[in-house]
Amino acid sequence: MSISMYAAVVRSLDSAPKYELFDTPEPSGTNEVLVDVLAAGLHPRVRSQASGSHYTSTGELPLIPGIDGVGRLPNGQLVYFVAFDTSLGTFAKKAVVDLRRSVPLPEGVDPVLIAAAMNPAMSSWVALRRRVDFQPGQKVLVLGATGNAGQMAVQIGKLLGASQVIGAGRDRDRLNSLSSLGADVIVSLSGDPEVAAKRLGEAASEVDIVIDYLWGKPAEFAMISMLTQRRDRSRALTWIQIGSVAGATAAVPSAALRSANFQVLGCGQGSVPTAGYVAEFPALIHAIADGRLKVNAVPVPLSKVEEVWNTPSYSGQRVVFVPTI
Structure with missing residues (x-):
């Protein structure tokens, strides 16, 4: 019997995601693990994913949007990760992570800041x-x-x-x-x-x-x-x-x-392999964590996804959905 979790779910490419119960995904590969999602950014790339307009979109529904995020591994380690290219994204309480597409985060780093700035x-x-x-x-x-x-x-x-x-x-x-x-x-x-x-x-x-x-x-x-x-x-x-x-x-x-x-x-998905992106994660994460790169992160409870989805953000702001608040 499947265990349910709350997630933002797209059931129509013409409508905003709705916050609802959804079956919790299960790891299936040797490098996969289920993480608690702490923060996931609402990037323009995510909007195009949810509308089916991005060049990588398949139109598969239902869809949990979200392409990256910060999660907590079962051992407590925080990681930044890039989601699989599937219909199960990061706007959810939990997500399956391929450890080869993730990197550990430094002690004390702000998950919201990393989720806002990395993409x-x-x-x-x-x-x-x-x-x-x-x-x-x-x-x-x-x-x-x-x-x-x-x-x-x-x-x-x-x-x-x-x-x-x-x-x-x-x-x-x-x-x-x-x-x-x-x-x-x-x-x-x-x-x-x-x-x-x-x-x-x-x-x-x-x-x-x-x-x-x-x-x-x-x-x-x-x-x-x-x-x-x-x-x-x-x-x-x-x-x-x-x-x-x-x-x-x-x-x-x-x-x-x-x-x-x-x-x-x-420069985008396809012109640079996933391994090339992952290799750049640590240096970029440190630049963000050290304050050398500035971003205006706005944390929002994931439960408010439908009302926030079509609300324009102010200059420089990046909405970050936080499933735990």
Whole structure:
């Protein structure tokens, strides 16, 4: 007879998850263990998982959303873990963890802080550590720097040794806050897209790496503007595509690839193996735990998942569901 637990459950891709009883999952492999979930972040990736719109989604229902979290092992050890790519996620009292996709947490670390920060920080951290040969002293542009992941990318660029970090985005208030996170230059993308791209080209034509959370038309216009104004087009410019909040497709001009030392690559599930992500966990966890990376974590009882799901968060906030409160 199955034992039940409370979880956030998606039964329709058009509706928010509901807090209800659900069968407790059972470990089945030699590296699997059932953990008590202490905290799990409500990331944009989780919203797309629950709506079936993420590129990895299968549409399988019912679905417990949640892609990562902090849990307590049966021996009492706290771990950060990434969930299986199945319909049984982390927004629940308990979750099955593959120990190969987890790392122990330092003594006294705040589970809510780790659950809030790891996912938005991981994209740019892995991009700079695993997808390119990033060298201290290089210059970085964060396109879409006013979102949570973008704000993390600004901090991570500086932490890993960038000589200049340029943050570009539309929200003026959030842009102004980037200076306190380490941005050397901020560029507004508001107004006419082509005019905004010209401003961006003037400010960022000499960067070495672009971390792009926007894609779509902003990326199209920015590529042309930056390469046109670049003094030495034979010097490498690497464009790392991570998010697509401004559009799923962008037309890359063929001339951009022929007339400059310009490469476009992506960073996400599939382009970096799970083992590559896990290898980066300890250093990133220590950076968060030591306060070198800042995040505004907002703990919310998991029982309130339905009412919180569609409520917009304020700038820089990351909702973290806590099943135990």
